[in-house]
Amino acid sequence: MENWENKHIIFFDGDCGVCNFWVQWILQRDKKNQFMFASLQSDFGQKFLGERNLDKKQFNTLYLWKFGSYYLIKSKAIIKVLDLLGGFYSIGSLIGKIFPTSLSDRLYDVISRNRMKISNQKCFLPTPDERKKFIEV
Helix, strand or coil, X not given: CCCHHHCEEEEECCCCHHHHHHHHHHHHHCCCCCEEEEECCCHHHHHHHXXXXXXXXXXXXXXXXXXXXXXXXXXXXXXXXHHHHCCCHHHHHHHHHHCCHHHXXXXXXXXXXXXXXXXXXXXXXXXXXXHCCECCC
C-alpha cells in the first residue's frame, strides 16, 4: 500500500458493480498516480465515516478525500476527479460545474438508487500494481 496521506482517496461501495466499474475506469486513467481507493465497508472507510458523523450503514455516496484539506461528496466528488485527471477529462469537469449542485446531485441520487439494477456485478481483480492503490484490500 502506498502512502495515502499524499493522495486523493476515493471511498466507494465495495459491493456495487457500477462503483467497481468506475474504480477501474479511474485506475486506467490515473496517469499521475494521484488516487487511492477504499471501500466504505472497510475499517478505513468506516473510520472515515465515523470521524465525520456520517451514516456508517449507507454506501450509496461516493466520497473524495484529501487528507488535511477537504472531502467532497456525490457530483462534486466526480467533478473534482475529472478535474484532477486533467486533459480531455477536464472538459467533463467544466461541463459539470455549469449545472447547480442540487441538479447534478439529484441525477447522482437517481443513478445511485438504481445502481444495483444496472450493474452486472462482475468481480474486479486488480493487478498487483493496482492493488497498491487500495487501502485494506
